[in-house]
Amino acid sequence: MVVDGALFEAREINAWRGDRHILRDVSFSVRPGEFLKVTGPNGVGKTTLLRVICGLLPAEGGELLWRGKSIRGRRDEFNFELGHLGHLNSLKGDLTARENLKFLAGLRTTLTAQTIDATLDRVGILSRGDLPARSLSAGQKRRLALARLLLADAALWILDEPVTNLDTAGIRLVEELIVDHLEHGGLAIAAAHQRLLDDAPCLRRLELEP
Amino acid sequence: MTAVRTPTLAAAKLVFQRDMTLAWRRWDEVAQPLIFYVVVTTMFPLATTPDLSALRVIGGGVVWVAALLASLLALEALFRADVEDGTTEQWVLSGQPLGYLLLAKVAAHWVLTGLPLVIMSPIVGTGLGLPTSVWGVLMSSLLLGTGTLSILGGIGAALTVGVRRGSVLLSLLVLPLAMPLLIFGSRAVSMQMDGDSPAGPLQLLAAIFFMALSLGPIAMSAAIRISVEN
Numbered sequence: 001m002v003v004d005g006a007l008f009e010a011r012e013i014n015a016w017r018g019d020r021h022i023l024r025d026v027s028f029s030v031r032p033g034e035f036l037k038v039t040g041p042n043g044v045g046k047t048t049l050l051r052v053i054c055g056l057l058p059a060e061g062g063e064l065l066w067r068g069k070s071i072r073g074r075r076d077e078f079n080f081e082l083g084h085l086g087h088l089n090s091l092k093g094d095l096t097a098r099e100n101l102k103f104l105a106g107l108r109t110t111l112t113a114q115t116i117d118a119t120l121d122r123v124g125i126l127s128r129g130d131l132p133a134r135s136l137s138a139g140q141k142r143r144l145a146l147a148r149l150l151l152a153d154a155a156l157w158i159l160d161e162p163v164t165n166l167d168t169a170g171i172r173l174v175e176e177l178i179v180d181h182l183e184h185g186g187l188a189i190a191a192a193h194q195r196l197l198d199d200a201p202c203l204r205r206l207e208l209e210p
Numbered sequence: 211m212t213a214v215r216t217p218t219l220a221a222a223k224l225v226f227q228r229d230m231t232l233a234w235r236r237w238d239e240v241a242q243p244l245i246f247y248v249v250v251t252t253m254f255p256l257a258t259t260p261d262l263s264a265l266r267v268i269g270g271g272v273v274w275v276a277a278l279l280a281s282l283l284a285l286e287a288l289f290r291a292d293v294e295d296g297t298t299e300q301w302v303l304s305g306q307p308l309g310y311l312l313l314a315k316v317a318a319h320w321v322l323t324g325l326p327l328v329i330m331s332p333i334v335g336t337g338l339g340l341p342t343s344v345w346g347v348l349m350s351s352l353l354l355g356t357g358t359l360s361i362l363g364g365i366g367a368a369l370t371v372g373v374r375r376g377s378v379l380l381s382l383l384v385l386p387l388a389m390p391l392l393i394f395g396s397r398a399v400s401m402q403m404d405g406d407s408p409a410g411p412l413q414l415l416a417a418i419f420f421m422a423l424s425l426g427p428i429a430m431s432a433a434i435r436i437s438v439e440n
Binding site for chain 1: 232295297299
């Protein structure tokens with residue numbers, strides 16, 4: 001039975017890393033406009049959970065449902081609606097910021113120069129657009145990765161420590177972007193240690209225990 | 211904003227273009243196999259004999275061995291950087307068929323490392339006393355051979371990318387599979403030189419190439435999916 005109005009649902013997810021049973025029967029559901037914050041101490045399995053959702057790690061049991069249907073056998077369809085921001089920024093140092101977006105975000109959606117510029121402007125690094133990604137600061141690289149996430153135009157955002165390396169303005173930017181995404185009917189699941197939308201009404205928590 | 215989903219062919223083209231752009235900025239890495247190829251083949255006359263009629267006997271084989279090793283040299287790093295910086299993760303999640311994206315990457319790799327070997331082969335062949343009458347066979351056999359090697363190597367590189375010191379493993383994996391190419395390729399050249407028709411070995415090379423082309427993407431995408439699981 002599908003939880004009322006839930007767009008994404010995880011049922012009794014189990015995962016192992018090596019011989020450690022990290023996730024034990026983790027279940028949750030997310031509705032449109034909701035932000036699920038996964039918390040817990042280091043090594044508890046936040047990243048593992050997010051990678052299982054993305055299909056980057058195999059789950060040893062349990063089921064993932066998207067729009068009420070199991071995603072088994074429909075990975076590519078689900079992936080297209082999923083935007084992932086991992087620990088790694090997935091940038092090429094030798095390519096400029098613009099080229100990075102063109103060659104990676106462009107795989108999902110057809111981009112024009114204007115969309116790329118508008119998105120760079122949104123994350124505040126338009127003036128760095130023609131610099132090689134190598135020469136950007138750590139925070140600017142994170143912003144560029146955020147631009148890629150925005151261009152993916154996905155309904156479900158999976159964010160692994162999205163505010164790493166970001167300054168206060170950057171954290172505020174991430175919060176704005178998430179709220180904006182949720183207001184357009186999107187969903188977000190994030191693992192975060194820092195404060196992130198802690199007082200927002202859209203927030204729900206999922207505490208993982210060791 | 212409703213975005214238009216990128217067609218698969220356009221996505222594959224983007225991967226190809228990206229690797230061309232990257233290679234243009236790192237041309238020294240790309241040139242390495244070609245330099246190796248030229249150096250090895252020019253060393254043979256120095257080490258053995260300058261007598262062209264004697265060199266001619268081994269010429270085809272030497273060109274083929276050098277091309278094979280030069281291709282292997284370039285393979286190890288094929289997917290490494292993309293896996294380490296998380297690019298392949300995003301490819302897996304792009305909603306595009308991963309096999310096509312990886313095939314596009316291998317195609318770019320072949321254009322950058324395999325094709326120059328093919329183009330240079332008449333010149334290095336002449337240095338080894340190969341007559342102009344075998345140029346066509348030498349080039350077409352290398353064309354099919356380096357293409358197959360890029361795909362086979364792509365599978366090997368995808369399998370070993372998560373392994374530390376994967377280069378040794380890669381050679382062990384790919385070299386045995388490359389032996390038929392070496393045998394048929396150098397055989398085609400020597401048959402042409404003896405005045406026989408080289409059609410047989412060339413057709414076998416073509417058959418191997420098309421088999422690799424059709425099954426390679428499936429194997430590569432399965433291997434890359436395993437590599438990103440770490």
